[in-house]
Amino acid sequence: MSKPIQIVDLFAGPGGLGEGFNSLRDTKGRRVFKTLVSVEKEASAHRTLTLRAFYRLLQDSNFGMEPYFEYLRGGEHPSEVSELKQLWEEAVKEALRLELGGEAGHKELDKRLDRHLDIRSDWVLIGGPPCQAYSVVGRVRNRGNKDYVPEEDKRHFLYREYLDVIARYRPSVFIMENVKGILTSKVGKERIFRKILEDLEDPTAATNMKGKGVGENQKYTIFSLSEPCVYYTKQAGGRIIEELSDEELSGFVVKSEQHGIPQARHRVILVGVRNDIVDGQRISNLARSLCLEKEDGVSSGSALFGIPQLRSGLSRNDSDEAWYEAIKRLSAKVANELIATKSESITDEERREIAHKLMLISRNPKKGLKRGGRYDSAYVTIKPSTELEEWYAGEQKGIVRHWLNHETKGHMEEDLARYLYCSVFAEVVQRSPIGIKDIYLDSLAPMHANWKSGKFADRFKVVLDGAPSKTITSHISKDGHYYIHPDPYQCRSLTVREAARIQTFPDDYYFEGNRTEQYVQVGNAVPPLLAAKIADKVGSLLNRLGSIYEEKSKRA
Structure with missing residues (x-):
């Protein structure tokens, strides 16, 4: 792998998912993934995100880590230290404070991606659209508000901001995380999760946007990290089955305590793999390779x-x-x-x-x-x-x-x-x-x-x-x-x-x-150690099939 795989991290929070992906290194100690841009609107989380971006740049520099700990001890902010200013400016470029869902946020993100995202190589989109509208607690609170109209709650549709980036730039793989309540959340009489799966599977049809890069206008197959028999769209005997049962849908839930995390955190995590990557692979083997290993519980x-x-x-x-x-x-x-x-x-x-x-x-x-x-x-x-x-x-x-x-x-x-x-x-x-x-x-x-x-x-x-x-x-x-x-x-x-x-x-x-x-x-946040285990699966997939992508990139 000649250079790290680019990551775009949307709705990044303090950076749990990104931390896990950036932590992965190959046998020679080189980063497998590197964040190109992360996006967060909340001010304090964005400051955390920026500081951690600086931390990683410092790791990869010749300065050593002392300037980071000196700041935490009450010393000068990195932006005020002359020899560190360039690193800090790089961190600021990586961590954008934007509110997705508005025209200004769209323009700023598109400008960055158009200039710096290498769409002819593999890259990965990660993130978790805000979940308040999907959580059980949030829905109970909403029902207590007589003026609440689900169809008018923009939070139900923030996943479309994530979807738009998929549609425009066609990542090789995307990772989308959300609360378990998304499985049963409804807008009107429609289960929002089924609609999300349908849109993510075919971003072109969902957005009417023409994609760019190697995977132009390709569809996606969406895999589970927990159950090798669960993926969308489901196929049996060469025939596509459009609907997954409720039991199969629950197979997209990752139970963190089963994977070495000291917490019973249950979240829906989707792994979308572009179909030009899936094509030619035995889908059952691919699904199995993406499933996280079960581990003993950690107290x-x-x-x-x-x-x-x-x-x-x-x-x-x-x-x-x-x-x-x-x-x-x-x-x-x-x-x-x-x-x-x-x-x-x-x-x-x-x-x-x-x-x-x-x-x-x-x-x-x-x-x-x-x-x-x-x-x-x-x-x-x-x-x-x-x-x-x-x-x-x-x-x-x-x-x-x-x-x-x-x-x-x-x-x-x-x-x-x-x-x-x-x-x-x-x-x-x-x-x-x-x-x-x-x-x-x-x-x-x-x-x-x-x-x-x-x-x-x-x-x-x-x-x-x-x-x-x-x-x-x-x-x-x-x-x-x-x-x-x-x-x-x-x-x-x-x-x-x-x-x-x-x-x-x-x-x-x-x-x-x-x-x-x-x-x-x-x-x-997403637990960073869980994110690192997910990154390992994605990195192994892309590394294993890397020669195929290089050929496609040359022909594109």
């Missing part, structure tokens, strides 16, 4: 291993001593109430064990814990020994590790009491407590009129140490109740860095913006 505890321990904060009058005294008082109070109050959901033995552990915390809370910050560093004596630990280390090769975006939230004392109880409950019972059935003590009941109705069953959830985490979503930016740290001695919700670890971002991946914006970026 949240493995993902969080080695991160500096931090204490939570008090939302009022916080100090080390005030926090220490609050933990002593609250854990004793909950323990005493638990001893005196029977439960219908756990055994007396479990109840006494939870109370005992809370009493131990009351007698000896951890002292000396910090709250973390934007940037911190610590000596690390344990070298990475697993694929995941190597991945997290990133460019940090020495005994000093940099900890980025690792800062705790402040919480009300009432919430600290719930966090103490819930995390000890999970430790003893080996599951997260469920609503009022398990969080039954009067002192732990939230001030919600509907708390006892069962509508808030999932309000407080612990990230279990011995199992993959539940899905990290942008909701983590709200209050943290759904992402309680498994260690009761730390008594808090996850930091941005811990959420990023569960999402498999390397530890040197810095998220710009305020803490709320950072959480949103992490929650909306």
Whole structure:
């Protein structure tokens, strides 16, 4: 492979998909893929995207990585360092802040692609059009709005911006990611997912645009990463079957925890391969080659291993001593109430064990814990020994590790009491407590009129140490109740860095913006390690068939 395969990344967020693709290197250490352009409209995510583009350019330069870490320590921004200005300007050209869906965004993107995209060679389009209109939560919210008209919600049709790029420039392969709810989302009486498949399969018919490059006006076959028998359009005995069953459609769902990711994140991911590439291949072999290998589950505890321990904060009058005294008082109070109050959901033995552990915390809370910050560093004596630990280390090769975006939230004392109880409950019972059935003590009941109705069953959830985490979503930016740290001695919700670890971002991946914006970026991203595994499949496909493309390119 003489040069990296170009990538165009639309709706890029902080760059999870792009990070995975750019991380892939061949046996000689050369990049297999390289982003030509990434597009994101949200300001803080775009800043993160630009900084990471600079990080990769620095990796491939002779400067070393110190200028990057110097900036994170509070030093000069790369754009202000004279010898780095050219690299920074390249990063700015790569990461565009555009809103797709308008004429201005179209013109700017087309101008960049027309000038710099090599459409006579293989290139890959990646991205995930915004999913709020497709998610189950978003649809419930929309139904509560009497003025909501699905046909007028532009978010339903942002995939057409992605489709337009396919139609114009004909990538060799595209990767499109979205929430699982897209499978059942409807506009009027029509299932939007079936329409999306139909459009992606034949971009010319869907857009009336004449394509460019080697694959001019070619159709696409859309493959699953999970099920080798699922692809669109489906063929049997030489005959095309236009409709896939609902069960077959669900075969496009990728369950991250089955592929070495410490999170039960289920997303629809489509792999479109241009038909001039598919033609002449045995489609069953091609489908099989694109399926991700199944791997043993990775626990949240493995993902969080080695991160500096931090204490939570008090939302009022916080100090080390005030926090220490609050933990002593609250854990004793909950323990005493638990001893005196029977439960219908756990055994007396479990109840006494939870109370005992809370009493131990009351007698000896951890002292000396910090709250973390934007940037911190610590000596690390344990070298990475697993694929995941190597991945997290990133460019940090020495005994000093940099900890980025690792800062705790402040919480009300009432919430600290719930966090103490819930995390000890999970430790003893080996599951997260469920609503009022398990969080039954009067002192732990939230001030919600509907708390006892069962509508808030999932309000407080612990990230279990011995199992993959539940899905990290942008909701983590709200209050943290759904992402309680498994260690009761730390008594808090996850930091941005811990959420990023569960999402498999390397530890040197810095998220710009305020803490709320950072959480949103992490929650909306594709896990980079999963993206790297997808990139490996795509890279192998294109490399294996490379000589065929070169011949076609010469003839074109």
